Amino acid sequence: MIDPLLQLLRRSGRFSESELAERLSLTPEEVTARIAAWEKDGTILGYQAVVNPGMTGQSDVTGFIEVRLAPERGGGFDRLAKRLAKFDQVVSCYLMSGGYDLLLVVEGGDLMEVASFVTEKLSTMEGVLSTATHFRLKTYKENGFAFDGDEDPERLPVAP
Amino acid sequence: MDYPSKIARQVAAVPRSGIRDFFELVLGRDDVISLGVGEPDFSAPWHIREAAIYSLEQGHTSYTSNLGLLSLRRAIAGYVGDFFKVDYDPKSEVLVTVGVSEALDIALRALINPGDEVLYHEPCYVSYMPGIAMAHGKAVPVATRKRDGFSLKPEELKKAITPASRILILNFPTNPTGAVASREDLEGIAKLCVAHDLVCITDEIYSELRYDGGDHASIAALPGMRERTILLHGFSKAFAMTGFRLGYACAPAPLTEAMMKIHQYSMLCAPITSQAAALEALEHGLPAVKEMRASYLQRRDFVVKRFKEIGIDCHTPGGAFYVFPDVRTTGLGSKEFALGLLEAEDVAAVPGDAFGPSGDGFLRCCYATAFEQLKEAMTRIERYVGTLG
Incomplete structure (x- = not known):
C-alpha cells in the first residue's frame, strides 16, 4: 500500500507540514524530513493546482496526439520519446501498448499553436511515421477531481 | 379515544429514545458540527451505486x-x-x-x-x-x-x-x-x-x-x-x-x-x-473498505490525541468509528455536558446514557466526519471545557 503521507500529498499538495503531521499523528519535523527526502530522490517531482479551464476565461486548447515511431536499434523508442517530451507544449508523454507508440498531451493557446507544433515540429522529425491529433471538447474529470461535481448529499445530524 | 389503553403494554413500556430527543434539539440549530452520526461520512463506492443502477436498468x-x-x-x-x-x-x-x-x-x-x-x-x-x-x-x-x-x-x-x-x-x-x-x-x-x-x-x-x-x-x-x-x-x-x-x-x-x-x-x-x-x-468492494478503514484510523488517532491534550480521559478504541471520552472530570454528567456543548459551541455529540445507564458520564463522538470539521470540533470542545474551570 502507498505511504499514507504520500497518499495525502497526492490528494492535495497544499497541506502544510503541520496539517499533514496532525492528520497522520506524526511530528512536523518527521513530515518535513520525509518530504525533503522524496523531493531529493525524485519520488516527488512537483506540485500543481488542478484548474478548471472553463473558469479562467482563457480558451486553452488541449490536443491528444497518437504518434507512430520507427523503433531504433538499442534504444527502442526512448531517444525519440525523450526528445519529443522536451518541447514545452508537451505536458505529458506516454509510451503506449496497442495501435500506436506514443501518446502526447499537448497544450496551446489556440488551435493554430497545436496545429503548427504537429505540422512543423512533430511530423517533420526523423523517425516519426504518422500522427493522429484529437482535440479535447470538454473535461468532466481531471486528476481525480470532477468538474461540476455533485453537492454532498445531506445526512442526519444525529443517528443511532 | 383512550389511546394509551390501545397501545400494547410491552411497547408502551419502552422509553422514548434518548437519541431522538437529542436529535430534535440539534435539528433546531444551524451550522452545527455533528459528531453525533452513526454512519460513515463516505457515500457508498461508485461501483456499488452503479451496480444498483444497472440492476434497475435491467428491470x-x-x-x-x-x-x-x-x-x-x-x-x-x-x-x-x-x-x-x-x-x-x-x-x-x-x-x-x-x-x-x-x-x-x-x-x-x-x-x-x-x-x-x-x-x-x-x-x-x-x-x-x-x-x-x-x-x-x-x-x-x-x-x-x-x-x-x-x-x-x-x-x-x-x-x-x-x-x-x-x-x-x-x-x-x-x-x-x-x-x-x-x-x-x-x-x-x-x-x-x-x-x-x-x-x-x-x-x-x-x-x-x-x-x-x-x-x-x-x-x-x-x-x-x-x-x-x-x-x-x-x-x-x-x-x-x-x-x-x-x-x-x-x-x-x-x-x-x-x-x-x-x-x-x-x-x-x-x-x-x-x-x-x-x-x-x-x-x-474490499479494496475500498481497506481505504476507508485507513482513513478512519488516522482520524481516530487524531481525536484520541486531542482529547488527551484537552485533559479529558479517552480510552483508545480498538474498532468502529466512535470514541467514548469520560467527561466526569469536568464535573458534569453526560446530558449536561452535551447540551452545554451544543448551546455554547454548536457541536453535537450524543450523551453516553443514551446507550444505557452505564454510559452516563461519557460522550459518544463519531469521528467519521471530514478532517477539517473534526479539527474545528475539537477546538470548540477545548474552548468549552476551558469555560467549565
Whole structure:
C-alpha cells in the first residue's frame, strides 16, 4: 500500500507540514524530513493546482496526439520519446501498448499553436511515421477531481 | 379515544429514545458540527451505486427468494467463511435481511419465550433493550467498565447468568464505545455459553473496522459455538451502505428457518436493488473498505490525541468509528455536558446514557466526519471545557 503521507500529498499538495503531521499523528519535523527526502530522490517531482479551464476565461486548447515511431536499434523508442517530451507544449508523454507508440498531451493557446507544433515540429522529425491529433471538447474529470461535481448529499445530524 | 389503553403494554413500556430527543434539539440549530452520526461520512463506492443502477436498468424490480438471491447468499457464505472462519450453507443457513436491525429483531422474536432473560453488554446499541422488551423478553444488561476498555469480562457475565438466561448478545467492535474483545475473553464467554446452554447472537457490523492489528475473531468460530450462534452482519458500516438497508443472519438451519418464518411474513424479502449492490460490494468492494478503514484510523488517532491534550480521559478504541471520552472530570454528567456543548459551541455529540445507564458520564463522538470539521470540533470542545474551570 502507498505511504499514507504520500497518499495525502497526492490528494492535495497544499497541506502544510503541520496539517499533514496532525492528520497522520506524526511530528512536523518527521513530515518535513520525509518530504525533503522524496523531493531529493525524485519520488516527488512537483506540485500543481488542478484548474478548471472553463473558469479562467482563457480558451486553452488541449490536443491528444497518437504518434507512430520507427523503433531504433538499442534504444527502442526512448531517444525519440525523450526528445519529443522536451518541447514545452508537451505536458505529458506516454509510451503506449496497442495501435500506436506514443501518446502526447499537448497544450496551446489556440488551435493554430497545436496545429503548427504537429505540422512543423512533430511530423517533420526523423523517425516519426504518422500522427493522429484529437482535440479535447470538454473535461468532466481531471486528476481525480470532477468538474461540476455533485453537492454532498445531506445526512442526519444525529443517528443511532 | 383512550389511546394509551390501545397501545400494547410491552411497547408502551419502552422509553422514548434518548437519541431522538437529542436529535430534535440539534435539528433546531444551524451550522452545527455533528459528531453525533452513526454512519460513515463516505457515500457508498461508485461501483456499488452503479451496480444498483444497472440492476434497475435491467428491470430487476421483482421479489427475490425470501432468503435472498442465491448468488448473494453464496457470496456472503464465501465472505463469512474467509473473514470469520466459519462455514455456512448458502442454501439453508444464510438469510438476507433489511439491515442488521431487522436481523436482530427476528432473531430475538424467533428465540424468546415470555420472561426469558437476554444478556448483553452495556453501553450498547440503542435497539437491544427495546428489541428484547418488545419480544416479551427480560433485558439483563451487564455493565462494562472503562478500565476494561468496555470489553465484556467473562467473570462479570457469569455473575449475571441465572436459570432463566437464554440468550447473550455480543457486539464487538461496539457502538458506542469502540470496544473490542480479546480472544481470551471471548473464549471465557464461549465456555459460559456452552455451560449454561445460551444461544449467542453476535452483531458483527463493525468487524472490518478494527485498528489493533489482530485478525478479528468472532465467537461463532470458537469451539462449541457455531451450533449455538446467530452471526449478524451487514453492509452499512464497512461498505458505507447504511441507506441500502442490507444485512444478513448466518445460523444453523433450524434457527435460520425459525427467523425465516418471521421474515417471510413481515418483510417478505430484502429489496432486490440493495441485494444487487451488496453482491457487487462483496465481489469488488474490499479494496475500498481497506481505504476507508485507513482513513478512519488516522482520524481516530487524531481525536484520541486531542482529547488527551484537552485533559479529558479517552480510552483508545480498538474498532468502529466512535470514541467514548469520560467527561466526569469536568464535573458534569453526560446530558449536561452535551447540551452545554451544543448551546455554547454548536457541536453535537450524543450523551453516553443514551446507550444505557452505564454510559452516563461519557460522550459518544463519531469521528467519521471530514478532517477539517473534526479539527474545528475539537477546538470548540477545548474552548468549552476551558469555560467549565
